[in-house]
Amino acid sequence: MDSTNHFQLNGNGFFPDKIYRSSNLNFCDNLIIGRDVTSNQNMFFIYDQNNQSIKEIKYRPFLEGLKANMNYYSATNIAANPERNVIVTAMYHMDLVHLYDFQGNLKKSIQFSENPVPRVNEEREALALEEGYNGTSFIFPSENYLYLKRSHVEVEKKGGSYIPHETFTIVKLDWDGNVIGHYSFDEEIGFFCVNEKTSDLYIIVHTIEGMNEYYDLKKYKI
Numbered sequence: 001m002d003s004t005n006h007f008q009l010n011g012n013g014f015f016p017d018k019i020y021r022s023s024n025l026n027f028c029d030n031l032i033i034g035r036d037v038t039s040n041q042n043m044f045f046i047y048d049q050n051n052q053s054i055k056e057i058k059y060r061p062f063l064e065g066l067k068a069n070m071n072y073y074s075a076t077n078i079a080a081n082p083e084r085n086v087i088v089t090a091m092y093h094m095d096l097v098h099l100y101d102f103q104g105n106l107k108k109s110i111q112f113s114e115n116p117v118p119r120v121n122e123e124r125e126a127l128a129l130e131e132g133y134n135g136t137s138f139i140f141p142s143e144n145y146l147y148l149k150r151s152h153v154e155v156e157k158k159g160g161s162y163i164p165h166e167t168f169t170i171v172k173l174d175w176d177g178n179v180i181g182h183y184s185f186d187e188e189i190g191f192f193c194v195n196e197k198t199s200d201l202y203i204i205v206h207t208i209e210g211m212n213e214y215y216d217l218k219k220y221k222i
Contacts, residue, residue: 018054019047026080026087031102033080033087040070043089044078046104057104060096061117067125077148079141084175090136090148093118093127097136097148099177108177112150130155130162140193145180146173147194170201172222183222190215194222 016032022045025034032047042056059074066073076089086107087100095116099108113134121128138149148171156163168189172180183201190204201220206213 016047016049016052018052019045024076024078026078028080028082028102031082033078035076035078037071037075043074043076043098044087046087046102055104057100060098060106060109061094063117063120065120065122065125066127069126073127073129077136077139079139079146081141081143081175086175088139088141088146088173088175088177090139092135092137093129093133095134095150097173097177110173110177110179112171129153130157138191142194142196144174145194145196146175147171147192148173149189149192181222183220 019032019034019036021036021038022034023037024044025032030048030050032049033044035044036042036056039056041058043059044057046055046057048054059070073093075092077092079088080086082102085101087102088097089100090097095111095113097110097112098106100106116134118127118129118133119131120126127133132154134150134152136148136150140147150169150171152167152169154165156165166188168185170183170185170192172182174180188206190206192201192203194201199222201222203218203220205216205218207216208214
């Protein structure tokens with residue numbers, strides 16, 4: 001760390017101390033857009049490297065009864081497109097997608113289900129994820145589209161344990177938030193990417209057999 005409170009990145013200049021504990025980073029010219037993993041108030045930030053200022057955007061929705069681990073329960077994925085002046089946030093544990101401009105103003109909100117926000121357990125002051133939920137665990141952005149890995153989680157209770165059963169859909173949106181299509185999968189899928197020139201979808205598929213874990217790369221036409 002140097003005297004201006006910046007951290008040296010190997011081959012990439014300095015990383016500002018103000019946003020050191022962050023994830024889901026998008027580098028757009030002089031702006032860094034991402035999520036402070038320690039914040040219990042803000043969904044994401046817009047950091048201007050020119051004047052070292054930071055704009056923080058509050059959680060949406062901000063649930064009054066949710067007080068435990070808000071930075072976990074309200075965590076979001078982020079993708080940014082400076083040419084379209086759009087920042088997209090898609091939440092891990094809520095079935096919500098928000099579109100903002102680069103000034104942090106809300107442009108549009110989308111929900112994929114009738115009840116997109118899980119119930120807040122008042123006793124634990126946490127989301128009742130044990131009752132099941134929908135959310136987005138990954139975004140692959142391209143020049144013209146966004147591909148969201150949407151998870152539908154149903155939870156089975158066995159004795160004192162909760163066993164999640166997860167199914168997956170990849171939802172294709174344009175940068176205006178319009179749904180273009182969706183692709184459903186019976187197997188567990190991990191990270192993926194899309195070659196739009198060839199209409200190929202590449203997915204890492206994870207399976208467990210006994211004590212062994214396997215990762216396969218599969219290709220689909222979309």
